[in-house]
Amino acid sequence: MSDTDSILTVDRLSMRFGGIVAVNELSFDAGRRRITALIGPNGAGKTTVFNCITGFYKPTGGTMRLAHDNGREIALERLNDFRISKQAKVARTFQNIRLFPGMTALENLMVAQHNALMLASGFTFLGLFGAPSWRAAERRAIERATFWLKRVGLIDRADDAAGNLAYGDQRRLEIARAMCTEPALLCLDEPAAGLNARESAALSELLLSIRADHGTSILLIEHDMSVVMEISDHVVVMDYGVKIAEGAPQTVRDDPRVIAAYLGADEQEAIAVMESDA
Amino acid sequence: MSGGRVTAPTTDHKPARAHRAAFILKKALLSAFVALVLFSLMIGIRTEAGPTGQLIYWTRFSELASLVGAVFIGSIIVELMRQWLGPAPTANLIPPPVQNGLALAGRLIAPALLIFTLLVPVIFYQQRYILDLAILVLTYVMLGWGLNVVVGLAGLLDLGYVAFYAVGAYSYALLATTFGLSFWICLPLAGILASLWGVMLGFPVLRLRGDYLAIVTLAFGEIIRLVIVNWQSLTGGPNGISGIPRPTLFGIPLTPADDGLAARLGIEFDPTHRIVFLFYVILALALITNWVTIRLRRLPIGRAWEALREDEVACRALGINTTTTKLTAFATGALFGGFAGAFFATRQGFISPESFTFQESALVLAIVVLGGMGSQLGVALAALALIGGFELFRGLEQYRMLVFGIAMVLLMIWRPRGLIGHRAPTVYLKRAEAISSDLVKEGHG
Ligand SMILES: Nc1ncnc2c1ncn2[C@@H]1O[C@H](COP(=O)(O)OP(=O)(O)OP(=O)(O)O)[C@@H](O)[C@H]1O
Ligand SMILES: [Mg+2]
Numbered sequence: 099m100s101d102t103d104s105i106l107t108v109d110r111l112s113m114r115f116g117g118i119v120a121v122n123e124l125s126f127d128a129g130r131r132r133i134t135a136l137i138g139p140n141g142a143g144k145t146t147v148f149n150c151i152t153g154f155y156k157p158t159g160g161t162m163r164l165a166h167d168n169g170r171e172i173a174l175e176r177l178n179d180f181r182i183s184k185q186a187k188v189a190r191t192f193q194n195i196r197l198f199p200g201m202t203a204l205e206n207l208m209v210a211q212h213n214a215l216m217l218a219s220g221f222t223f224l225g226l227f228g229a230p231s232w233r234a235a236e237r238r239a240i241e242r243a244t245f246w247l248k249r250v251g252l253i254d255r256a257d258d259a260a261g262n263l264a265y266g267d268q269r270r271l272e273i274a275r276a277m278c279t280e281p282a283l284l285c286l287d288e289p290a291a292g293l294n295a296r297e298s299a300a301l302s303e304l305l306l307s308i309r310a311d312h313g314t315s316i317l318l319i320e321h322d323m324s325v326v327m328e329i330s331d332h333v334v335v336m337d338y339g340v341k342i343a344e345g346a347p348q349t350v351r352d353d354p355r356v357i358a359a360y361l362g363a364d365e366q367e368a369i370a371v372m373e374s375d376a
Numbered sequence: 377m378s379g380g381r382v383t384a385p386t387t388d389h390k391p392a393r394a395h396r397a398a399f400i401l402k403k404a405l406l407s408a409f410v411a412l413v414l415f416s417l418m419i420g421i422r423t424e425a426g427p428t429g430q431l432i433y434w435t436r437f438s439e440l441a442s443l444v445g446a447v448f449i450g451s452i453i454v455e456l457m458r459q460w461l462g463p464a465p466t467a468n469l470i471p472p473p474v475q476n477g478l479a480l481a482g483r484l485i486a487p488a489l490l491i492f493t494l495l496v497p498v499i500f501y502q503q504r505y506i507l508d509l510a511i512l513v514l515t516y517v518m519l520g521w522g523l524n525v526v527v528g529l530a531g532l533l534d535l536g537y538v539a540f541y542a543v544g545a546y547s548y549a550l551l552a553t554t555f556g557l558s559f560w561i562c563l564p565l566a567g568i569l570a571s572l573w574g575v576m577l578g579f580p581v582l583r584l585r586g587d588y589l590a591i592v593t594l595a596f597g598e599i600i601r602l603v604i605v606n607w608q609s610l611t612g613g614p615n616g617i618s619g620i621p622r623p624t625l626f627g628i629p630l631t632p633a634d635d636g637l638a639a640r641l642g643i644e645f646d647p648t649h650r651i652v653f654l655f656y657v658i659l660a661l662a663l664i665t666n667w668v669t670i671r672l673r674r675l676p677i678g679r680a681w682e683a684l685r686e687d688e689v690a691c692r693a694l695g696i697n698t699t700t701t702k703l704t705a706f707a708t709g710a711l712f713g714g715f716a717g718a719f720f721a722t723r724q725g726f727i728s729p730e731s732f733t734f735q736e737s738a739l740v741l742a743i744v745v746l747g748g749m750g751s752q753l754g755v756a757l758a759a760l761a762l763i764g765g766f767e768l769f770r771g772l773e774q775y776r777m778l779v780f781g782i783a784m785v786l787l788m789i790w791r792p793r794g795l796i797g798h799r800a801p802t803v804y805l806k807r808a809e810a811i812s813s814d815l816v817k818e819g820h821g
């Protein structure tokens with residue numbers, strides 16, 4: 099993959115926790131408007147990579163460069179957490195869902211538009227007195243939230259507390275919430291975990307349409323090989339913090355090192371890798 | 377994989393009964409044991425200094441035994457009550473028509489309370505004691521609403537809220553006595569100064585949550601009090617500040633003087649006029665606090681506060697600057713505390729550090745927790761119940777605290793999320809159906 103059509107270039111990224119080297123000199127590219135999957139057995143360091151990209155961890159080495167459509171380049175390792183979402187336009191979901199459980203689904207999506215709404219409310223002062231410009235902005239925000247609620251099939255649950263939704267619904271709501279920040283790069287940590295086959299298929303469809311309709315690049319951690327094989331354009335395989343293979347889904351699936359890594363870790367997963375047919 | 381799924385607690389029937397009895401017994405035994413360990417030194421052995429200064433002691437095992445027994449039985453009763461009146465099944469037990477009725481009553485109670493409050497000076501004009509009590513209750517309502525922003529909305533456990541109350545009171549007292557500024561000029565200044573202190577407190581505690589935050593804010597409250605006690609030249613130390621000017625009605629004093637309000641209106645002077653005036657001042661201040669808080673909740677800043685309470689990590693992932701969000705919560709809460717403090721100073725005419733002890737912080741926090749974290753109406757009801765209840769049981773002297781404590785414990789068992797435990801959403805897609813489901817909601821965090 100050439101450098102010019104990459105949205106994210108990770109170069110020799112390392113992350114140490116005391117003696118543990120969770121990520122070791124990892125380099126990979128995520129293509130613009132592509133779905134890049136990051137796979138590997140449990141404990142390979144995938145979530146740690148996400149935490150570095152999204153600023154929750156300061157990497158101990160390496161660089162991560164984000165190139166926006168307009169040519170602006172941002173060194174992610176220099177920004178801290180909330181600025182990565184705000185300025186670099188990188189959104190993420192979490193392996194253990196992190197919604198605002200006591201707030202409604204709609205409110206969750208409103209919180210995601212915080213920075214835009216904060217400006218529109220004149221940093222609260224205009225909003226306090228109900229300025230018309232603020233009201234219009236709030237209406238637009240509700241419209242955007244409604245759009246995404248419809249998109250993930252949760253429009254009927256809009257006024258229900260997020261914590262009361264079923265597991266699969268919570269997963270989709272978290273994706274909708276991330277999309278409400280209008281990201282250039284969407285990082286999804288195991289979005290299909292705990293979903294049944296039908297829900298997984300719907301998820302694949304959703305991710306494909308997010309890429310097609312919104313031009314969002316997706317970086318995806320996933321154990322569910324049927325999802326990975328079906329939707330990803332490029333797969334990066336990690337084990338023990340290093341990259342052991344990368345390439346098109348079919349190539350990676352047949353790679354003996356990948357099979358060995360999965361066999362070493364978990365027989366079930368290895369079988370899943372080998373058996374899944376895209 | 378059902379890790380995140382929220383399911384109603386299921387109750388099995390046959391083995392549950394025996395199991396439950398064993399559970400209750402085990403719990404009661406444990407409580408009794410803890411009581412034994414605790415009280416064996418506190419009650420079981422009594423020590424005193426003898427006539428020549430030596431230590432004499434004697435044992436009081438019968439008292440100890442009766443106390444441990446009381447804890448054992450009390451624990452069983454509490455457990456039984458928790459299971460009978462437990463919060464979980466109430467939603468299912470109450471039939472829908474009653475639920476709808478309750479919801480309707482719930483919506484009417486706030487306006488009814490407001491109208492009644494507006495009429496209090498008319499109804500109780502002759503009873504000065506009730507008017508004074510009403511002013512006190514309203515002061516705590518305002519403090520509760522102010523702290524509610526920090527604790528109820530932003531979820532930051534602040535045990536030093538009285539510090540801002542003190543800053544507001546002393547700001548007004550000092551500005552008024554040294555520069556002769558009027559109450560209405562000092563009021564915003566006192567609020568601004570208090571909120572500056574709120575930001576100053578906010579900075580060092582930004583990384584702290586929960587217990588750690590509580591301890592630091594507790595210390596902060598004490599520091600402010602100790603500074604006031606020790607900075608004699610400015611604050612008068614333990615003697616406090618006296619002769620604080622009374623508020624005026626747009627410059628017209630409420631005194632028997634010739635230029636007083638009564639003389640100007642041509643009516644006879646009555647000291648109750650000032651009380652009534654103070655009543656409406658604090659009512660207005662409290663209502664402004666309420667209005668601002670309700671508005672703020674529906675603005676991005678208020679939603680960010682609540683989101684912060686729910687999940688700070690998720691907030692950061694959405695690009696919310698948690699630092700400024702926390703600081704604004706502290707500053708807003710402190711602002712209201714400062715207003716209340718300035719009012720307190722002008723009402724009393726005299727302030728001293730004694731009024732700003734940790735007890736006050738604890739009381740205001742109790743009001744917020746009892747009211748149901750985040751609920752404006754709940755906080756108002758809790759302030760009425762606590763402050764009014766205190767006065768009601770004044771005749772009971774030393775048993776007052778005991779009654780108060782028992783009432784609190786029972787209430788928290790009955791309604792663990794406070795008087796008004798449900799959270800009203802700040803924005804609806806479809807308004808109608810949301811209200812009835814509110815009653816059914818169960819707790820998160
Ligand atoms: N904050 C931390 N402190 C110490 N060690 C950590 C921390 N975060 C991750 N690790 C370690 O880094 C290694 C990689 O963990 P990581 O969560 O990135 O794996 P993963 O590939 O996401 O696994 P899974 O598929 O189970 O989610 C593990 O050995 C883990 O114990
Ligand atoms: Mg992980």
